[in-house]
Amino acid sequence: MIADELVVRARAARPRLGRVRLVAVDGPAGSGKTTLAAALAERGAAVLHLDDLYEGWSGLEGSLWPRLSAQVLEPLRRGLAGRYQRYDWPTGAFTEWVDVPVPELLVVEGCGAARRAVDDLAVLRVWVEAPANLRLERGLARDGAHAEGLWRTWMADEAAHFARERTRERADVRLDTGGASTTG
Numbered sequence: 161m162i163a164d165e166l167v168v169r170a171r172a173a174r175p176r177l178g179r180v181r182l183v184a185v186d187g188p189a190g191s192g193k194t195t196l197a198a199a200l201a202e203r204g205a206a207v208l209h210l211d212d213l214y215e216g217w218s219g220l221e222g223s224l225w226p227r228l229s230a231q232v233l234e235p236l237r238r239g240l241a242g243r244y245q246r247y248d249w250p251t252g253a254f255t256e257w258v259d260v261p262v263p264e265l266l267v268v269e270g271c272g273a274a275r276r277a278v279d280d281l282a283v284l285r286v287w288v289e290a291p292a293n294l295r296l297e298r299g300l301a302r303d304g305a306h307a308e309g310l311w312r313t314w315m316a317d318e319a320a321h322f323a324r325e326r327t328r329e330r331a332d333v334r335l336d337t338g339g340a341s342t343t344g
Contacts, residue, residue, distance in 0.1 A: 162335060163199035166284065170205075170265055173283035178237045182281050183267045186274035186327050187288035188318055189311070190295030192337040196288055197269035206263035208232065210270025212246045215254075217310045219247070220272050220317050228268070232260050233281065271318050275325045287331035294337075 166183065175181050183205065185193045197207045213224055232242035242260040247253075260266075268278075274285040290298075292315065299311045322328060 161199070163196065163203055166286065166333065167200060167203045167205065167265070170284050176283055177233060177266070177281045178239045178262070180236050180263060181265045181283045182233075182278070183265065183284045183286065184274035184278050184282045185267055185269040185286045185288060186271065186331070188290070188292070188295055188322070189271055189314055190298040191288045191290040192335075193269050193271075193273075193288045195337075196286070196335070197267050200265075200267050205265040205267045206261070207267045207269060208244075208260060210268065210273055211249075212258065213244055214247060214270070216247065216249065216252055217314055218317075220314070220321055224272060225275065225277060229277070236260070236262055236266070237281075272321060274327050274331065275321075276330070279330070284333065285327075285331045287328045287334045288337065289328070289334070290337040 170181050170183050173181055183200070185197055185200075187193050194209065197205075197209070201207045210224070210228075213228055214220065215223060227244065231244045235242040239262060241262055243257050244260065245254040246256055246258050248255045274282065274287070278285070296308075296311055296315070300308060303311070328334065
């Protein structure tokens, strides 16, 4: 399975975030990133979901990366535990603090996880994709039909982000949840 291959490859790499091997799992919403991250967690990786850090539906840019960097990545780089404040989608506010111990292997999963700023830190950048209509279908199944406008806006925002960051092109591994994959 691809998760086994990714864990072997990541663990074989020299840590680049202090003593942590960081794997960035990125791609459009609804493409299967969370499913892949769960498979990596079953193989011993710690997982941080960017869904817990976005500041709502407009959170792909703005404060996301500065908060992730300052609260989690920089402490881990120095060998210290990190912590971040979790965003609660129903209330639209940041709530409790979540501790991030210093793991051997950390997966940061979500849209924007493999932006250029992670290039010097990640041992592996994984791109996960699926057709837009399937992704929207998956998202609406999870969030409800009332969220269609929010999903469409997010999809436009992420497309602009990915084009600017060239995320897919810079990925070390590209996976299609329809079964095709390529590795670099």
